Amino acid sequence: ALIQGVTARNIDLHCRDSFPPCMRRMFSKLRETHHLKHTGRMQLGLFLKGAGLSLEDSMQVWREELTRVVGDKFDKEYAYNIRHNYGLEGKRVNYSPYSCAKLIPTLPGTGEYHGCPFRYMERDELLEFLKSAQCGLSDAQAHNVLEPLFRKGEPKHYHVACRAFWHALHGADPTTDEPIVHPNQFFELSYRARHD
Numbered sequence: 001a002l003i004q005g006v007t008a009r010n011i012d013l014h015c016r017d018s019f020p021p022c023m024r025r026m027f028s029k030l031r032e033t034h035h036l037k038h039t040g041r042m043q044l045g046l047f048l049k050g051a052g053l054s055l056e057d058s059m060q061v062w063r064e065e066l067t068r069v070v071g072d073k074f075d076k077e078y079a080y081n082i083r084h085n086y087g088l089e090g091k092r093v094n095y096s097p098y099s100c101a102k103l104i105p106t107l108p109g110t111g112e113y114h115g116c117p118f119r120y121m122e123r124d125e126l127l128e129f130l131k132s133a134q135c136g137l138s139d140a141q142a143h144n145v146l147e148p149l150f151r152k153g154e155p156k157h158y159h160v161a162c163r164a165f166w167h168a169l170h171g172a173d174p175t176t177d178e179p180i181v182h183p184n185q186f187f188e189l190s191y192r193a194r195h196d
C-alpha cells in the first residue's frame with residue numbers, strides 16, 4: 001500500500017522516526033556530503049519512492065543536495081535517472097524498491113554507503129553507527145541489536161537484528177510476527193505504528 005505523507009519537507013523527521021538502518025545511512029550521507037554514488041542513489045531513490053515520496057518531491061530533495069556538488073550536471077544527467085526510477089524514461093518500467101535479499105549482497109566500496117550496514121560493518125563500526133545521531137540508540141539498545149549478528153558459530157541473523165532495531169525505535173515489537181525482509185516493510189510498519 002502506498003504510504004501518504006512523506007514529502008520533501010518532512011523527510012528528515014520520517015528518517016529519524018522510521019527509516020531502517022540501511023536507508024538512514026544513505027540518507028544521512030546524502031545530507032552530509034550532498035552526494036551519493038550510483039548504487040546508493042538507486043537504492044535510496046527507489047526506497048523513497050516506495051515510501052510515498054512523489055516524483056516532484058524526489059526531484060526537489062535530490063536537486064537541493066546534488067547541485068551543490070555536481071552543478072549543472074544535475075539537470076543534464078541525474079534528473080534523468082530519477083525520472084527513470086519513476087518509470088518515466090527509458091523502458092518506462094515502474095521499478096520496485098530493493099528487498100533486503102537484494103541489498104545485503106551489495107557491498108559498498110570507498111566513498112559508498114549503500115547495502116546493509118549489518119552485513120558490511122565490523123562490530124565496533126556498527127556500535128558507533130547505532131549510537132550516532134544517525135540512529136540515536138543507547139549503548140544497551142545498540143548491544144541488543146548486535147547480539148543476533150555475532151552469535152558464536154552462527155551465521156548473521158540480519159532480519160532479527162533489524163527487528164531489534166525496530167523495537168529500539170518504538171519501545172515495542174511490530175504488530176506482525178513476519179520477519180523484516182524489506183526496507184519499505186520496516187518503514188510501513190513504523191509509519192502505521194506512529195499514525196494509526
Ligand code: SF4
Pocket residue numbers: 020021022023099100103104115116117118158159162180181182183186
Ligand atoms: Fe536494511 Fe534489510 Fe539490512 Fe534492515 S536488514 S538494514 S531493512 S537491508
